[in-house]
Amino acid sequence: MKRKVFSILFAAVMAVSLAACGGDGGSGNADTADGGAQPGQEAGNASGDSAGGEEQVLIVSINGDPTSFNPDAVTDDNAGTVADNLYSGLLALNNNEEIIPDLAESWEISEDGLTYTFHLRPGVKWHDGEAFTSEDVKFTYEMIIENEGYLAKDLSIVSSMECPDENTIVITLKEASAPFLASLAWYSNSILPKHLYEGVEDWTTCEAATTNPIGTGPFKYVESKSGVSITLERNWDYFGGQPILDKVIYVVSTDADTTYQAFLNGEIDYITDVPAANVSTLEADSAYKIGCLSAARRYQMCFNMNGTYTKDLAVRQAIAKAIDRQEISAKGTNGLQAPAYGFYPPFLDWAYNDQADIGSKDTAMAVQLLEDAGYTKDADGYYMHLTLEVFSGGTYADCGKVIKSQLDAVGIDVTIEELEEGAWVEKVFSGNYDLCILAGMQGPDPDNMTNRIGTGGGLNVSFYSNAEVDDLLAQARVTSDQEERGAMYKQIQQILSEDLPLVPLVEYAGYYACPSNITGLPYIDTSVDELAPGNFGRVSLNLD
Amino acid sequence: MAKYFLKRIGTACVIVLVVIALNFVIVRMAPGDPVTIMAGFDNPSEEFKAAITAKYGLDQPLPVQFFTYFARLLQGDLGESYYYNSTVRSLIGERFGASLLLSGTSALLAFALGTILGLIAGQKAGGISDRVFSTGAYICNSMPSFWLGMMLTLVFASRLGWLPTQGMYNMRMTQEGLARWLDVGKHMVLPVTTLTLIQIPSYFRITRSSVTQVLSDDYITTFRITGMSEGKIFRKYVLKNAILPVVTVFGINLAYVVAGSTLVETVFSWPGIGIMMYTAISNRDYNVLMGVYLIIAVSVAFFMILIDLVCAKLDPRIRYE
Numbered sequence: 001m002k003r004k005v006f007s008i009l010f011a012a013v014m015a016v017s018l019a020a021c022g023g024d025g026g027s028g029n030a031d032t033a034d035g036g037a038q039p040g041q042e043a044g045n046a047s048g049d050s051a052g053g054e055e056q057v058l059i060v061s062i063n064g065d066p067t068s069f070n071p072d073a074v075t076d077d078n079a080g081t082v083a084d085n086l087y088s089g090l091l092a093l094n095n096n097e098e099i100i101p102d103l104a105e106s107w108e109i110s111e112d113g114l115t116y117t118f119h120l121r122p123g124v125k126w127h128d129g130e131a132f133t134s135e136d137v138k139f140t141y142e143m144i145i146e147n148e149g150y151l152a153k154d155l156s157i158v159s160s161m162e163c164p165d166e167n168t169i170v171i172t173l174k175e176a177s178a179p180f181l182a183s184l185a186w187y188s189n190s191i192l193p194k195h196l197y198e199g200v201e202d203w204t205t206c207e208a209a210t211t212n213p214i215g216t217g218p219f220k221y222v223e224s225k226s227g228v229s230i231t232l233e234r235n236w237d238y239f240g241g242q243p244i245l246d247k248v249i250y251v252v253s254t255d256a257d258t259t260y261q262a263f264l265n266g267e268i269d270y271i272t273d274v275p276a277a278n279v280s281t282l283e284a285d286s287a288y289k290i291g292c293l294s295a296a297r298r299y300q301m302c303f304n305m306n307g308t309y310t311k312d313l314a315v316r317q318a319i320a321k322a323i324d325r326q327e328i329s330a331k332g333t334n335g336l337q338a339p340a341y342g343f344y345p346p347f348l349d350w351a352y353n354d355q356a357d358i359g360s361k362d363t364a365m366a367v368q369l370l371e372d373a374g375y376t377k378d379a380d381g382y383y384m385h386l387t388l389e390v391f392s393g394g395t396y397a398d399c400g401k402v403i404k405s406q407l408d409a410v411g412i413d414v415t416i417e418e419l420e421e422g423a424w425v426e427k428v429f430s431g432n433y434d435l436c437i438l439a440g441m442q443g444p445d446p447d448n449m450t451n452r453i454g455t456g457g458g459l460n461v462s463f464y465s466n467a468e469v470d471d472l473l474a475q476a477r478v479t480s481d482q483e484e485r486g487a488m489y490k491q492i493q494q495i496l497s498e499d500l501p502l503v504p505l506v507e508y509a510g511y512y513a514c515p516s517n518i519t520g521l522p523y524i525d526t527s528v529d530e531l532a533p534g535n536f537g538r539v540s541l542n543l544d
Numbered sequence: 545m546a547k548y549f550l551k552r553i554g555t556a557c558v559i560v561l562v563v564i565a566l567n568f569v570i571v572r573m574a575p576g577d578p579v580t581i582m583a584g585f586d587n588p589s590e591e592f593k594a595a596i597t598a599k600y601g602l603d604q605p606l607p608v609q610f611f612t613y614f615a616r617l618l619q620g621d622l623g624e625s626y627y628y629n630s631t632v633r634s635l636i637g638e639r640f641g642a643s644l645l646l647s648g649t650s651a652l653l654a655f656a657l658g659t660i661l662g663l664i665a666g667q668k669a670g671g672i673s674d675r676v677f678s679t680g681a682y683i684c685n686s687m688p689s690f691w692l693g694m695m696l697t698l699v700f701a702s703r704l705g706w707l708p709t710q711g712m713y714n715m716r717m718t719q720e721g722l723a724r725w726l727d728v729g730k731h732m733v734l735p736v737t738t739l740t741l742i743q744i745p746s747y748f749r750i751t752r753s754s755v756t757q758v759l760s761d762d763y764i765t766t767f768r769i770t771g772m773s774e775g776k777i778f779r780k781y782v783l784k785n786a787i788l789p790v791v792t793v794f795g796i797n798l799a800y801v802v803a804g805s806t807l808v809e810t811v812f813s814w815p816g817i818g819i820m821m822y823t824a825i826s827n828r829d830y831n832v833l834m835g836v837y838l839i840i841a842v843s844v845a846f847f848m849i850l851i852d853l854v855c856a857k858l859d860p861r862i863r864y865e
Contacts, residue, residue: 059716147595148595153590204629205629209629226635226639227816228711228713229713253710255710255810258710259710261709262708262711265705265708267708267710267715422574422580422581422826426577458589458590
């Protein structure tokens, strides 16, 4: 009896191990047995077995399926990433959040700032061979406005669009708007083919948005498998020059740590979310290259301006004085995220006011401010008890812990509440909180401040309202001279440093990595600054 | 008997209806709403929010939303995902196979291995194999699945390089046919092992204790006294009596196979229902969530009835009137 049972067990083990060894040579996992991952070479092997050519395939991780192949209809980073290779915008932002030409090769703005004339690249073809013309641009923007796409808000100031010829589009605005160009370059801004979208019932469920997306980008759509992958192939006719890669495959990889292991094991070539704990390991390893996105994003702590305690300026001043950003950077982020100074990210010289800041830590002064404002310590030795809402994941909670200990030192007790995004939004947006850590993109234009600190702004979680700031924001929006605009934004930052609806903490840092034989990834080879960061038109695997 | 099962099916239908209503309310009670999440974080547009709210009828009062949902459900329509521009039915359809393959295989393996090991250990409680297997079961039982998955990955994929790290397919492979299937098999080894290892202890322990208990029953002693061979006693009497509770547990586990395994699927990027459920929770994709929960509810109801049938077959003492 026993023997029989064991032989069944043995057979099972054998079957499992047979399955394990039964893969073919092309899978190449055995190549990486000793940890010497060489993804590029592995790709060479794979193609060597099948086609015999030097097929260049780049495997990129994304953390979820794109929700749509119509990037104008959704605000989804996975869709946006894939869109960078499938589609082109009129303009784009590069790896430093600067505006660069895309389908428009040049443009002029009239003196009064109302008329924008874009000159499009001649001879551009859609992936299905149809000619791209200015009518496509006009049609796309009209469709976005009609369907309330993400960009509709920015396009609402358009009064008319005209196409004098195939390669020119003239957009006239109702009022001058300095951030207009930047909004056309940023997000959900892909130009879509009129010949496929015209007359469709729903722009999110039509064929061009689901199973047959057609764009003008460097790669064409081949196929997608839910939860598994999206495959793109080279667009030989790409207007920005022939891409070197034959294929780009996005693989859905849901766990950051496993993704990192798969990257080390050569199954993934490019990861866009290196776990913070592994950054220094990769930096020290010459087999890999690493890039960092930091521009225009930062962590800041927002005060609830209606909060029982935080509505009091003295409390906010005391907290600002209790904060030591160097320590938050060193202990909360392992030094990976630099301390943030000033009231706007410093990526735009002309708009950044380096004089407006909260100054360095001064515990004694913080306590003095609280005492002067009449606060007294309770039985537990605290002037007040506050909550701090942070996102789960990332380094938010770690930064929160450092802040907690810093505020503890001046007699303010902090309870950290770690919430996933949906719950965080509900809690903070309802105004039922004291302190929160907010992050996110603050560009591409400083007009982004309108949303963050303007009265009623969508991301104004502080519920801050200052008529002077609102006036300056409105003025700066219609001023075309950059220096004049800059002066206004600098003045706003000065006001913020006095009103303190928020305090800067640390800059954002997102890490990207690839094996060192891969070149041309804009976030890693920062010299590739003439393409959108997700555009792989210049990427090469350098196989030998 | 038939009357009894008709009654059971009737009760099951009522329970599923209650589950539908409960799910509907509970998913909406969670903080956060799908529109805010869909509108994005950096620069949400009120117009965009209004447009999606209207598109999915989220501006309607809750009872109206419920009856709309229910009316569509009666026609076999699970609704649309807010997040993916696709129907819930096709989303679940795309993921169903992968979950079934992973969870189904490991449920069967765990059942087979756990029961066999339990039978061996139970025969001689306190013996050497009992002590070894029981210790093993303790260890497996105390390991969280995602951690075990990660450890197996580190050893067999990263350190030894024998097996792929994650996913279901080798993206660099260009061959089709048999090679593809073998490749899937290779990708299955680590997640299946993880799920099997953590499920084995429950089967092992139930089998072991029921074998031990049956062996100590008086009638077994009587058989022994009459000189019946140990092998015959075991096959004819012990096995039959000891297997009943194990079958029940197996049935309960099978009922949840359709839900996949969120943690293990996430760790291994396995494209199953579990991951989809997790994404749907963070996006408050109500229809997808309700769709998955509904399928789980139906599956549980179905398997409970099935277990009753199987047990009646296995155990002549059970009679349904």
